Amino acid sequence: MANSTYIFGRGYLSATRLNLQHFLWKENLGNDSHPNIPMEHHNTKIADVGTGTGYIWFLSLAKRLPSSFQLNGFDISSKQYPAVLPKNVTLQIADALQNPPSESIGEYDVVHIRLFMGVISDNDPLPLLRHFFAEPGGYIQWEEYDLSAQKVISSQPSSPTKNLAEMSERMQTRWPTSWVKSLLHIFEAQGLEIIAVDTKRLSEWYAKMSTEVDCILRKEFASTVLDQKGPPGSGEELRNQIQATYEEVEQGSCISNLLQVVVGRKAPQA
Numbered sequence: 001m002a003n004s005t006y007i008f009g010r011g012y013l014s015a016t017r018l019n020l021q022h023f024l025w026k027e028n029l030g031n032d033s034h035p036n037i038p039m040e041h042h043n044t045k046i047a048d049v050g051t052g053t054g055y056i057w058f059l060s061l062a063k064r065l066p067s068s069f070q071l072n073g074f075d076i077s078s079k080q081y082p083a084v085l086p087k088n089v090t091l092q093i094a095d096a097l098q099n100p101p102s103e104s105i106g107e108y109d110v111v112h113i114r115l116f117m118g119v120i121s122d123n124d125p126l127p128l129l130r131h132f133f134a135e136p137g138g139y140i141q142w143e144e145y146d147l148s149a150q151k152v153i154s155s156q157p158s159s160p161t162k163n164l165a166e167m168s169e170r171m172q173t174r175w176p177t178s179w180v181k182s183l184l185h186i187f188e189a190q191g192l193e194i195i196a197v198d199t200k201r202l203s204e205w206y207a208k209m210s211t212e213v214d215c216i217l218r219k220e221f222a223s224t225v226l227d228q229k230g231p232p233g234s235g236e237e238l239r240n241q242i243q244a245t246y247e248e249v250e251q252g253s254c255i256s257n258l259l260q261v262v263v264g265r266k267a268p269q270a
């Protein structure tokens with residue numbers, strides 16, 4: 001099964017982008033799972049929804065948690081899954097929005113969702129949140145960029161920024177993510193207790209790497225969506241814009257991203 005509406009790629013560049021992005025998040029947040037989520041019980045079950053490459057977040061956990069922890073990943077496509085994984089990691093193909101596996105609903109002590117920008121439609125994350133509720137007493141950790149807080153930064157006042165500013169603006173128009181800012185209230189409206197809301201601006205040391213990730217993402221969009229279904233020449237036009245943007249990066253400007261982590265807990269059964 002492969003979701004033809006997925007707007008990014010699934011080849012090696014895309015896999016490398018996701019894996020690098022994982023390290024950017026981990027380096028900057030200082031953790032993989034939020035420190036307020038207890039990881040004490042030896043039979044803890046953890047789900048990674050829309051797991052992507054299927055290993056990068058799990059390998060980070062598997063290295064530090066007992067092998068009795070069960071780590072289950074789901075994605076609508078297995079194209080980026082590896083052949084070899086730790087024994088306590090299993091990966092499945094499942095559509096988290098339309099038809100999640102029934103055995104997964106309400107089953108997990110911890111549910112992890114990261115980077116669903118570009119998958120959530122109508123600015124509404126509820127369909128996903130409803131399907132993948134953790135079990136009573138369980139936790140959900142959802143991590144997204146807050147695109148509305150993107151800033152263009154420069155190492156020198158004379159570095160050009162015009163194309164970067166346009167890229168940032170276009171990303172915000174193309175992928176409306178006002179739901180990211182509201183995630184806390186959406187959690188609350190679903191009866192989840194808020195355990196943490198952390199925002200962290202990516203360190204300026206990592207801003208170039210992060211901008212390179214954004215450039216790759218947009219290049220994937222050009223070939224996955226614009227070349228296939230866009231107006232003639234629109235994919236090429238976007239690739240030219242990315243090239244012009246990257247010339248500004250080479251002169252010391254980049255985009256500074258804000259990371260947001262929301263952790264909620266489902267009420268324990270009375």
Ligand SMILES: C[S@@+](CC[C@H](N)C(=O)[O-])C[C@H]1O[C@@H](n2cnc3c(N)ncnc32)[C@H](O)[C@@H]1O
Nearest residue numbers: 018050051052075076094095096097114115119
């Ligand atoms: C941007 S990637 C993020 C991957 C991973 N969470 C990470 O942080 O590295 C989004 C992933 O969501 C998956 N996806 C898209 N629609 C989905 C759906 N309806 N159900 C499950 N996964 C889906 C895509 O295949 C892709 O692997």
